[in-house]
Amino acid sequence: MAEALIDNQPFKCLICLQECNIPRQLPCFHTFCTGCLNTYINSEYVTEDNRTYFPCPVCESPCYPQNKDAPVSSWAGSFPRNQLFASSTYKETESGQTFCHGCLTDDEENVASFWCKACSEALCQPCRVAHRRSKLLSTHKVIAIDEVSKTDIRMPVFIDNTCPHHTGKTIEVYCHDHNALCCVLCVTLSHRRCTNVSSLGDTTKMFSLDLIECELEKMKDESKTIVEEDENKLTTLEDDYQKMTSNVATMIKKAKDKLDDLHKRFQTGLDVTYRRHRESLHERLRTNRIFQANIENTNQLMRVVKGKSPDVDTFIVTEQSKTQLLSHVRRLQQRTGSKHNTFELKIRYDDVLEKVVNVMTTVGRLEVSSSLSSSSQDSLTSIRKTIDTLQATSSVTSFSESTSSSDMLRDVGHVAVPSSVSSASY
CATH class of the missing domain: 3.30.40.10 (Zinc/RING finger domain, C3HC4 (zinc finger))
Known part of the structure; x- marks a missing residue:
């Protein structure tokens, strides 16, 4: 380790x-x-x-x-x-006490009471006992953790050099042909035909941490540029969504207000027309009801005088009734003869309203244009070139087996992303 x-x-x-x-x-x-x-x-x-x-x-x-x-x-x-x-x-309890570093490696949180100067490691009581009983560690200087400055307390850091593919084997060789970390079995089984293989000791002589850090810093800046632009584009998209939502709502409200105004005006005209014809029909109905009552009264009068009055009296009453009815009929004809008693209300809708109700299926057509910005393309290309530079330095790679990060990103870097326009109706 x-x-x-x-x-x-x-x-x-x-x-x-x-x-x-x-x-x-x-x-x-x-x-x-x-x-x-x-x-x-x-x-x-x-x-x-x-x-x-x-x-x-x-x-x-x-x-x-x-x-x-x-x-x-x-x-x-x-x-x-x-x-x-x-x-x-750096992990500590709420009261500021330090957790045992050994226990934390096993996901356990036990308060530390000691500090090993040689290991730079905080120890709880059980781990202190195990530490003292180890032949290799028994000579280490262990003190009370209260004697150590908080700035000096941090977890010990170790690099795991075990081979991820072969249990019990350590990484000892680097294959420059595939940019791969290997144990002796990896070389024997998977890289026996590779011609550019060297020990880690020889490889690290060509290794420049300053160069790697410089290239990684470039990648960090480019990735930050991509993320910031995506964040800005997301904000723009959200703003567009809010604006469109507001604009559509405003347009729909205007349309509703216009329809409500037209409805109100139409209803006012309908009310006036309805009342005028209703009054005309009421007047006609009253006139006809009066005539009906007059006829009924005359019939009743005839039944009263029939057989109960002298014939002369009956004749006089009859003639009077005929004269009265004749004048009433003439008056009835004058008042109702030319007045209609049938009114059928109909409406011929405006063509635009007919289309809204029967033809219109969408409020509008939503169009979306999309593209990959040139700055993001440039940043991705820069990252690809930086990784190629990292690979060329024969540095330790984080990619397993014989997979080259350059191979993975080369296709991405050369893919043209055209602008596109999509639309949908809602």
């Missing part, structure tokens, strides 16, 4: 993008929170050809559990803890 130095900036989980909590590293070297990885595995694992695995959330490389019979719920915890990630965060 080789020791390394890092700063206090926390590493981020590549699923939740928050500080990585109990980091677990997959065989492809991508690292995630244990909880995030467990949730992902339970929803994305695949059973195929009697083998169960899950694709890496980032690179989609197939990841298999060490124990194929283990329940899926235990897979996340079975992958090795990324000690580099875990050591980046």
